[in-house]
Amino acid sequence: MQRADLAATVRAHLPAVVVALSAGAAAVAGSYAAAGFTPAYVVAPVDSVVTRYVPGAFVTVAVLLLGDLGEQLSLLSATALAVVLLGSLAGLGRAIAREAGVGPLAGPFAGVPVWAAATVLTGRPVLALGAGLAALFVVSIASIAGRVGTDDVGAADRRRVVGSAASLAGLGIAGWLLGSRRGTLDASGAAAEPAGAGEVSVATQQALAEASEKSFDVDGLEPLVGEEFYVVDVSSVHPQTATDEWSLSITGAVGDETTFDYEDVTRREPVREFSTLRCVGEQLNGKKTDTALWTGVRVGDLLAAADVPDRCCVMAHGEDGFFEEFPVAALREALLVYRTNGKPLPRDHGAPARLIVPGHWGEIHVKWVTELEILDEPAEGYWEQKGWHGTGPANTVAKLYVNSDLDDGRKRVAGHAYAGTRGISRVEVSTDGGGATWNGVDLSEPLPGRSVWRQWKYEYDPPGGTHEVVVRATDGEGQLQPREASGPYPSGASGWVSKEVS
Structure with a gap:
């Protein structure tokens, strides 16, 4: 009897669950259509929470066993959580509307809380409309489908499920097409450069030519400076900040906090330096080690301009929420770079600016860097909190x-x-x-x-x-x-x- 009661309860609530999850999935698709694969996409902040708080054991397994698939798994998990979260809000709104006797308004009752949640998560109320309107549409279609035709409750439930699924499919396809186009356009123009930024200086051309001359011509062997450079990040959705919106703040154990904008950095005499980065998570004979010619300024000069006293350590913060700690002595020798191989720094590599800390593992070369927090005492960075110890010099x-x-x-x-x-x-x-x-x-x-x-x-x-x-x-x-x-x-x-x- 208990088993029969349970089955009846599941059957009674299953249509509502399907409609709610369909609305949640549609909201995610609508957000993608409006924002593309950018930080305004509703999955992005959820992914940040997942990567920030996931236990270190899970991170280690993902790095060692899954490799690049680990990032995709993180994104998939964040997407599922976003669907459940937004779907729950849509389902709650729909239930309130029906309980209040205003079933025809179930769509707006579902769409408004979804829009509000997307706004809170992304901070972009206009783009969040993509999520809210998509949820509104799916719930409205399900509500209309349930009222059409026979008064049979089971048939009405089936029509709601079919209606929500059909509308979800349509929105999903449209969202993928629009979001893919939007993400591509945003990625290409994410960090708009000043006029002339695409020009490669004579000094850079000469340095790259020297690297080419010194490289062995061996089939299958990457030259000293190749066209490709590995990409590893804890965040699946990368920040995009225009150069005129970016700034670097020096905070913490300093007299007065100092901020440098992009023009403050780029008008200084540029430093060009070849430097190799090796990922701490790569296998022994892996291919996550690459070299580029980086252009930027010495961080030591910025610290001197900010009158930073001798301190123990620094916590470098990226706009994606990543943070890593290492000695101030290493920071003084680091570069704050804005170009690679003579070209503006790509979005995937930290545009508008990132750190290059010669000789250290790749994890402390913080991308999208926005803050250098000077510390009096050591603290744990992201990877140290996950059980790794890769802030020191790279192994031979x-x-x-x-x-x-x-x-x-x-x-x-x-x-x-x-x-x-x-x-x-x-x-x-x-x-x-x-x-x-x-x-x-x-x-x-x-x-x-x-x-x-x-x-x-x-x-x-x-x-x-x-x-x-x-x-x-x-x-x-x-x-x-x-x-x-x-x-x-x-x-x-x-x-x-x-x-x-x-």
């Missing part, structure tokens, strides 16, 4: 990417080596599994920079059959990288890279 690594056969029957192996500001002095290869013999390799000339990788290549006569190739690096201070392999968690991957070659 030699990577093995290329394994090819040459026309003369010899083998060629090649890769990159990086050791932060310590530099790379030597790379060695063993073709017997790291046993009796080690051979020096050809190294590319180092780029002019404090923290840059080098390419390496080695050609040899292969022994018969399958053999193990091992590569190791020695930094500029004479320290051989540790042999024992360790994973990314918690302090970055380390160890000798090896591959079976046949």
Whole structure:
């Protein structure tokens, strides 16, 4: 009997739940249609909450096991939460309307709280209308469908479900088309640059030409400065701020807080510097290490202009809610950059401005940086709160990417080596599994920079059959990288890279 009662209760409430969830999904689609994939999209603030408060164990699993799929999982989770949240509000409004005897007004009763919630979440009341009107439309269609035709309650419920599902499908398709177009347009114009910003200076052209000349021409090996650069963020929806709206504030343990706007930064004498970034979460022989020519100003000069005293640490804050702590000494040597490889900094890489801290793991090169909070005592940044320890100098690594056969029957192996500001002095290869013999390799000339990788290549006569190739690096201070392999968690991957070659 209890099971039958439960089944009857589920059947009685299922249509209302379906209508509510359809309204919630339509609200998300409507928000996407109005705002595109921007911070005004209602899922964006929900995603920020998810990434901010998710337990560290979940973050570690996502980084180690899912890789790039972890960000998509976070976005999917945030989308589901947004659907449930907005759907619950729409369902509540619809229920209030029916209880009050004004069922024909169920649409507005559902749409208004959804619009209000979207406004609170995004701070954009006009764009939030996309969510509110979409929920209003779905609930209104369901209400009309339930009143048409026979007085049979079951038939009316079925019509409500079909009506809400059909309207959701239509809104979903329209939302995806409009939102995709809007997101593309916004991304391309997210950080409008001053006139002439697209021009590449002669000094930059010369530096990039030098990097090209120093690069080995090896098939499958990325040049010293490539066209692509890895992207890793805790936020799925990236901020977009126009240059005339951006500013950097220096706050915390300082006499007077100081703010620099974009013009304050860009009118200073530019500093151009090659620098390599390596993600703390990448696997030992992964491909989340890249190099670019960055243009900006020294943060130390900004700190001096702001009369910042000697302090322990800094907490750098990004507009996406990310925050990371590291020593002020490292900050003084950092760059606040606004161009990469001579071009305006792309949105995905932190436009209008980001930090570049030579030699340190990629996580402290905060993107979309808006505040430097000077601290008297150490504090935990985002990744430290999740159990990681990647604010220090990057580990030494030699990577093995290329394994090819040459026309003369010899083998060629090649890769990159990086050791932060310590530099790379030597790379060695063993073709017997790291046993009796080690051979020096050809190294590319180092780029002019404090923290840059080098390419390496080695050609040899292969022994018969399958053999193990091992590569190791020695930094500029004479320290051989540790042999024992360790994973990314918690302090970055380390160890000798090896591959079976046949």
